[in-house]
Amino acid sequence: MHRRLSRSTVPESTLLSVAPPTATGIVHLGLGNFHRAHQAVYTATAAAGESHPWGILGVASRSATTARAMSEQDLLYSVVTISPDDERVSVPAVHTGALVAAYDPGAVIGAIGDAGTRIVTITVSENGYHYSAETGSLDLDSDAIRHDLANPAQPLTTIGHIAYGLALRADTHGAPVTVVSCDNLLANGRRTERLVREFIGALPDARRDRTLEWLDARATFPNSMVDRIVPASTDDHRAAAERRLGVHDAATVVAEPFSAWVLEDSFLAGRPAWERAGAVFTDDVEPYEMMKLRLLNGTHSLIAYLGALDGRATIPDAVAQPYIANAASAVLRLDYLPTVKVPDSVDIDSYTRDLFGRWSNTALGHRTSQVGSDGSVKLGQRVPAPALHHLAGGDLPHHLALTVAAYLCCVAPPPGFDPGPHARAMVDPAARQLGELSANTTSIPRFVRSIFESGRLFPRELAAHEPFVDRVAALADLIVRHGPAQACADADRATRN
Template sequence: MSEPTLSRRNVPAAALIHRRVPEGTGIVHLGLGNFHRAHQAVYTALAMEREPGPWGILGVASRSSTVADAMNAQDLLYSVVEISPDGSRVSVPGSHTGTLVAEQDPESVVRAIADPATKIVTITVTEHGYTVSPETGSLDLDSDAVRRDLGEMRTPRTTIGQIARGLALRASTHAAPVTILSCDNLLSNGRQTEGLVREFVGTFAPPLRDDLLSWMNSSVTFPNSMVDRIVPSGSDRYNEAALAHLGVRDTIAVPAEPFTMWVMEERFAAGRPAWEHGGALFTDDVEPYELMKVRLLNGTHSLIAYLGALDGRATIPESVAQPFVEDAARRILCDEYLPTVTVPASVDTDDYIRQLFSRWSNTALGHRTSQVGSDGSVKLAQRIPIPALEHLGRGTVPQYLSLTVAAYLCCIAPPPGFDPGPHARSMTDPARPRLAGMADNAASTTEFVRSVFVDGGLFPSTLASHTDFVSRIADFVDIIVRHGPAVAAGEASDPVPDLGTITSLRSSATI
């Protein structure tokens, strides 16, 4: 006989975080993915366990109904499987009160945001979900999805459109205050989200535009936040781990590392759960934590993923176990990212770096290079330009930032005739078709790289004027194509490249 499916009737009491059904729905969460379920939902369950309140979460999936359907079949429960080399631990957060799928029912999403019971709207839709122009940092008005939402009042499909329409309905009905809390890897994510929403609202006709902007000034807050937890994609092995621990079947178990962190500004317009009971930190200035995470962790993580994938490595632990990848990771972290960051006084830098490499080496978790390397066109726009410009402004070409861009291009838009391997081919990226066309049409590597900076829509075009930076990226692309990522990483450790070798490589490696 098969095991029963997870439900509130059969979940082991010791595993369930917050045993009572939430008193009400106070949070609408946009982006019902693995990260939210292993992060904000856990903090919220821990908060309600200590201080009960109306902080249940309505989880909104963007497109797929898979997770929402499974949660509905399991009394809105699922398991979080914490994986470490020492073993696993399973918990079940009881924080959700319902689900929606935005693609199927966008009007209900707008109504949920406008509901007076909603006090907070949290967001994890990845950097790509904010429809930001990489060139301007503003709302991408050239996006088909944004243009559609600007013309359609009732059924917005983009995250920014849903928030703007929800706030408009809220302001016109009861005008209760609300907080919009981005939990994605955007620098100053609250400020950016507010700017994007205001841009969207700015397209409305008066008097709606002016009335709504005025109401937002007094009644809507957008705190900055920083989130951190490595959460890979789910798989059957995690479902099996949940079964072994709980004795019941869970078809949507979420894997996660034991480490978790959440830092945010204390700016909530209508109250909040007692997230500090889950370990959340509140501060007046999130930026140092943001920069530390986005650059030291995420930026280095990207380089590990691209070098590892090009070296045929399926996972981050396999990648960082290669001496050349570990050395490159330490060099970019310590020599190029760290000088651009002011580490918070409460953080021991050496201990933080040791902890990062320990997390990346968690072989039991097995974070895939293809997952970490996906959507690089959006992720790298947050991680590369400002540090690169800082180094270039000092007269130094950042070798490993250059290598990161080169390795990314080799994975996503490989030169004709070059096979980056199965893990690179498995990476998804909205810019892949555009960049691949540039690679196919360029007469040389340098022309290709320059076109990426001028016309690729990935990085600010100001970087294209730094010809030494563009040239160095082209050098690394050529070396990867001819000799592989290990040789390229070795060249990066030499700030004065062998010009004869590079010239020879360029002459024989055109695109």
């Protein structure tokens, strides 16, 4: 039996912060790999060598696996930073507890409402915010939100946990707090504030008014941009951590060397010195958000869908195919880049080269099925605005159309078409609905038209541009009949013409 990672067995040389936190100052919602390889690392690094009040209470949404593993290891875990040329292991000893919201929602509300909590951070993916893709407003008709409004002691959603936790603060001590979304949403702080306010606006009158008045003066929701590729951990990654640590870690996280965090500096109750760890504070996060959401995330999605359809298990395998690399370069440079205001501090040619270098990191093994999951929520953040920008100028963005076509072929393949095991492994909240629609629609053009006209995935404004909808259908038909390489060649020819 291997020794387990713990405070008594961890090699001190691997600890990012030797002194344990003196208090819980941060509640983090979403105890997944990304948080543990990103915000937790920044917090531990910022406090290296000194006692600090910025311990993190990690809250998993549903799965108890990570929370249980960390609890059995004195809340420790390792981060394996890996590239083809290097492998390093560190242990961010910064967590003070681990909860599972589905098991104890009252404890989550109580933690957010506690006077000692000064920051709430969030990484629950785009799918965790329960907003309408068409309006951007809170989806008050969703079963989960309806449940939360009717059951204030046992909410299911992240928005419900935050809203009731903030209401508790307003009802009791009134201490200020800052809520920081670290998910890939444009203007994520403003979006989170809007959704929380809309939830609170649906509460009974007295609590609604008291909480909204308190929010105006005592809560902030700064925008932020986060960036680090963090794939799912494998047995090989866990073995690498064990070799370096000399002990077994059941909660290993693996990540690329690159990491970035850009935030608005609007914290009412203090914050860690995250700039010591490389975070950037600015008054205008939006250009960084837009650049990341479109150039990195949007292109990443196309690579994932094409790669899966080509039978490629990983992003490096996918981008190594010349036709996929060419399509990725085209969507980035021709369709996304003209819609982005690049920050003055960024050399866009260097940034683009670095992106392809990061996607080519064969040591990570980032899976196409992981990157391609939740596309019904992700693509609504990435495709419509750039597409409408080009369409308004009289241009047809062929590779944005290709992105949508490849996505639909992966998650809702027409009858008789097998998209392959990696596409079938993608998880998507709309997969069942889209699959039924695909199975019951007599042609690909009618299926694609119904998707756009429904307004569920993309704003109906995009459906009014028939050439774009027709182009998505034509490219999807090419994928089904001749494969993704032929569809990419057709998009490339159309772009050059």
